[in-house]
Amino acid sequence: METLSVRCNHCGAPLQVAENTRFVTCQFCQSSLEVKRTDSSVFTEEVAKIAENTGKMAESLEVLTVQNEIERLDRDHAPERMEEMSKHASPGMRTAGGCVGIVFMLIFTSCGLFFATEAGAPLIFQIAGGGFVLIGIIALVSMLMRAAGGGGSPRTEDYRRKRDELERQLEGLRQK
Numbered sequence: 001m002e003t004l005s006v007r008c009n010h011c012g013a014p015l016q017v018a019e020n021t022r023f024v025t026c027q028f029c030q031s032s033l034e035v036k037r038t039d040s041s042v043f044t045e046e047v048a049k050i051a052e053n054t055g056k057m058a059e060s061l062e063v064l065t066v067q068n069e070i071e072r073l074d075r076d077h078a079p080e081r082m083e084e085m086s087k088h089a090s091p092g093m094r095t096a097g098g099c100v101g102i103v104f105m106l107i108f109t110s111c112g113l114f115f116a117t118e119a120g121a122p123l124i125f126q127i128a129g130g131g132f133v134l135i136g137i138i139a140l141v142s143m144l145m146r147a148a149g150g151g152g153s154p155r156t157e158d159y160r161r162k163r164d165e166l167e168r169q170l171e172g173l174r175q176k
């Protein structure tokens with residue numbers, strides 16, 4: 001993994017942080033730092049200072065820990081996250097896509113049926129038509145099952161459960 005060189009905003013000590021780390025604790029002065037990025041530079045900002053002002057340092061650090069957890073979870077489950085996002089973002093489009101697929105497969109299957117049952121058609125057409133029907137039915141069944149189930153893979157379920165749990169924790173901390 002790529003690392004970045006930044007300086008502690010509190011004591012100026014040089015720090016190495018992983019490229020996608022957002023929060024880091026300075027090894028030298030124990031300051032809690034947020035790694036901020038602009039197009040041209042990377043720098044740190046002390047988190048504890050902001051928290052002190054609000055008098056909620058401990059809670060804020062807890063919030064940061066949970067936020068870090070969520071970010072790590074998202075990173076570790078990038079494919080599952082995409083799946084989740086596509087599900088949440090556009091249920092309408094998914095339904096539309098599913099309908100088009102089902103209509104297409106219905107046409108595909110009827111063409112196969114037509115060839116398979118056409119009297120006098122060459123045998124090869126009838127065999128191919130039969131194959132079309134079979135493929136069409138399998139595809140239709142799997143599409144319908146997916147539409148009805150709505151659930152993802154076990155890994156996605158697991159990811160969703162963990163993320164919900166963390167979100168709840170975060171919510172609880174923020175309401176303190």
Ligand SMILES: [Zn+2]
Nearest residue numbers: 008011026029
């Ligand atoms: Zn420091």
